[in-house]
Amino acid sequence: MIELDDVTLAYRGRTGPVLALQGTSLKVGRGEFAAVVGPSGCGKSTLMKLVTGLVKPTQGRVLVDGHEVAGPVKIAGMAFQNANMLPWRTVLENVLLPLEIVEPYRSKFRAEKKQYVARAEKLLDTVGLSGFGSRFPWEMSGGMQQRASLCRSLIHDPSLLMLDEPFAALDAFTREELWCVLRDVWERIGFTVVLVTHDLREAAFLADTIHVMSARPGRIIETRKVDLPRPRDLEICYDPRFSDLVQILRHKIAEVRQA
């Protein structure tokens, strides 16, 4: 589904070029749940921008769905640490936003609005927000906003979901609740996910594969399969295999931060 082949990316910084990624290679299969962990500033967000076609690689190739990425990929949904809800729109209108942009929904938006609203409401239902559609984002807690943000990233039926530290700003309980929400939606729909996180437990709980990045300029220095059985529930966090995996990842990150 996603393939990065020896990708280098340099930003034009104020004091000269900034190498964000160098020699990064990565493969994510269709329907796979991949997590990317790494020290802060190592280029994780940059990786997301490359895959969604928001920036072009300086060197190397990025393939999504078998095609080289040349512009915005349009098949991806995105969510970030900040829910980024538009405060002048209701939650429902926020969730519908991608349908006003992306084809084929865009040209049918007026005609099929009823159907789209029903779809958005169903999605809100699955993340536990039924009945909240007519609220404004600022009337809701951070966790609820993040749920809505997840709905917005899924409304256009993307085959690829890109999540950049989506749960980082939430308290521990809300975060674990949302892990389960994401797990359930993913198991039901089966899109491909790339989840950037600095929470190793989050990565271990949700992902099939965990990629560890080095400090800037970032590249993937280790890829680990998560062998925990599915379906997983929160109990698994107390499984010794789970703790071992988290422990290993923690050492790895500590190593790259030293370097």
Added chain:
Amino acid sequence: MTFRTEDTAPWIFTIGLFVFWEAVCRIFSVDSFILPAPSEIFSAAVRYAGPLWRNSFVTLWTTLVGFLLAVGFGLLLGLVVGWSRTIYRGLYPVMIGFNSIPKVAVVPILVVWFGVGEVPAIITAFLISFFPIVVNVATGLATIEPEMEDVLRALGASKLDVMLKIGIPRAMPYFFGSLKVAITLAFVGAVVSETLAANAGLGHLMTQAGSNFQMPLVFAGLLALAIEGIGMYAVCAWLEYRMTGWAHRSTMNA
């Protein structure tokens, strides 16, 4: 409705100010040519109610025409400037330079071009008040959260889409906020121009009254200016509140 002392405070303070003023004038028997007492000002206001009304109306409409021109032009220029970084960088110094010219200095030129009358007042009001509108609208557009823009751009949204869906709604609180500042400035511009060169308007009335040594009338003119200014400000503040209620309840970045 519950009665709260806080709500009556503005009235109490205003009335208190006038009472204090009256008292000072009486106790020290201040010459009404230096500082007329409120009672004299009010009686002058009643006696000259006709001219005060007529001239207030002239000031009102010249201010409003100048202000509305500024709104139209400011909104348009703000959208253009906020649209592209290059235009922003190129036009900003020019606008700063323009804005730093005291507009009083332009009035004589306007009089040469358009003659004494309402036109210089309208143009001065316009020139002085469009700048804050441009800056505010452009700021609203230029400070779109990059991540929000990324969400849309990754879906293939054009620059126009981003502006329509995010930029313009987002700039609205900035725009309506700037109206309060702009209307005040437009009022200043119109009155300054009337004072220098006009046949009507409160500024003109006050200059005339001053040269006839009618100090109570001059102060009655000031009073009319204050009332008119407060009224126009209040309308803009109300408009801001009504149009962008969401911005008062949420912080923009939440």
